[in-house]
Amino acid sequence: MSPNYPDEYDILLDCEYRIVVAPGTSVDLTFVDFSMEGGSSCQNDYLELYDVVSGVPVLLGVYCGTDAPPDTTSTENELRLVFHSDSSVGDNGFLANYVTNS
Numbered sequence: 176m177s178p179n180y181p182d183e184y185d186i187l188l189d190c191e192y193r194i195v196v197a198p199g200t201s202v203d204l205t206f207v208d209f210s211m212e213g214g215s216s217c218q219n220d221y222l223e224l225y226d227v228v229s230g231v232p233v234l235l236g237v238y239c240g241t242d243a244p245p246d247t248t249s250t251e252n253e254l255r256l257v258f259h260s261d262s263s264v265g266d267n268g269f270l271a272n273y274v275t276n277s
């Protein structure tokens with residue numbers, strides 16, 4: 176979840192979340208709430224979603240506003256999220272759940 180969730184996140188944040196499960200398993204990530212400042216190219220606040228393959232983060236998408244990332248399954252055993260907020264206008268942020276696939 177984003178900092179302070181379900182209250183408004185702070186300005187000027189850069190947070191990285193690494194969701195790492197046991198080697199040989201994968202992770203399913205589902206967003207249950209998603210609300211942040213929007214923008215035509217997500218230039219204000221945004222969440223980047225990466226699939227980490229052979230140790231290299233592969234960008235799957237950049238999300239903002241109420242456009243939540245789709246349900247995502249990792250290729251290997253790690254997904255990574257990078258959350259950024261700019262200097263003004265916050266929102267409630269996001270809440271996501273994950274489960275491990277054996």
Ligand SMILES: [Ca+2]
Nearest residue numbers: 212261263264
């Ligand atoms: Ca903002």
